[in-house]
Amino acid sequence: MEKKASESLVIMTELVLPNDTNTFGNLMGGRLMYWMDIAAALSAMKHCAAPVVTASVDNISFETPIKLGNVVHIEAKVTRAFNSSMEVHMKVWGEDAIQQYKYKSNEAYYTFVALDPNGKPRTVNTFVPETADEIRLFDGALRRRQLRLILGGKLKPEDAPELKALFVK
Numbered sequence: 001m002e003k004k005a006s007e008s009l010v011i012m013t014e015l016v017l018p019n020d021t022n023t024f025g026n027l028m029g030g031r032l033m034y035w036m037d038i039a040a041a042l043s044a045m046k047h048c049a050a051p052v053v054t055a056s057v058d059n060i061s062f063e064t065p066i067k068l069g070n071v072v073h074i075e076a077k078v079t080r081a082f083n084s085s086m087e088v089h090m091k092v093w094g095e096d097a098i099q100q101y102k103y104k105s106n107e108a109y110y111t112f113v114a115l116d117p118n119g120k121p122r123t124v125n126t127f128v129p130e131t132a133d134e135i136r137l138f139d140g141a142l143r144r145r146q147l148r149l150i151l152g153g154k155l156k157p158e159d160a161p162e163l164k165a166l167f168v169k
Contacts, residue, residue: 003125005134008047008078008088012039016070026065027072032092033060036074036108040088043076044112047086048124052112055085056148060108066094072105079134080141084121085113087141109144 012035014020020031037054044052066072073093080087092105116122129138146163149155157164 001125002128003047003078003081004128004130005077005079006130008043008076010039010043010046010074010076012042012074012076014072014074016066016068016072018068021068024065025068027067027070027094029060029062032062032066032072032105033057035072036060036076036090036092037110039074039076040090040110041112043078043088044086044114047078047081047127048114048122050114050116050122050124052086052114054110055113056111056152058109058111058144058148060106062106064094064103064105066105067096069098071095071097073102077134078127079109079129079137080145081124081127082145084123085111085145086124086127087111087144089137111145111148 076090079089091107095102129135146160
């Protein structure tokens with residue numbers, strides 16, 4: 001079955017409370033990563049209609065801190081499906097609801113594997129990108145996957161032609 005990115009969209013909203021912050025009054029990175037993992041898992045589950053587990057988390061760079069009392073918005077969408085895994089892209093914004101402005105906090109990619117009733121990897125639905133942004137993310141997903149596999153010791157660099165093409169002419 002084919003699925004579109006819009007069918008996997010999850011928008012999660014949280015309020016930053018005192019227990020979520022560090023001594024500087026900023027949202028703790030670990031708490032944000034926890035919320036991102038939940039949003040991304042929900043997105044992956046919507047795509048494959050099965051339980052999923054987190055397989056990897058790419059680099060997360062925190063651009064702008066989110067302050068105590070601000071709102072966190074996490075937008076998660078599947079960007080590509082492979083055999084049993086799916087890449088999910090997330091964008092995170094903070095919002096000062098009193099001053100009425102939103103600001104970008106970070107973005108990241110998480111990878112999930114779908115599980116069958118026995119807890120083994122199962123095949124997922126195919127993915128069809130529609131918009132120009134979805135096509136751009138879809139095209140880059142194969143290179144990001146190859147990099148993850150190389151860093152995880154599951155793929156040799158010489159066996160990653162799409163990634164190698166970026167460095168060798």
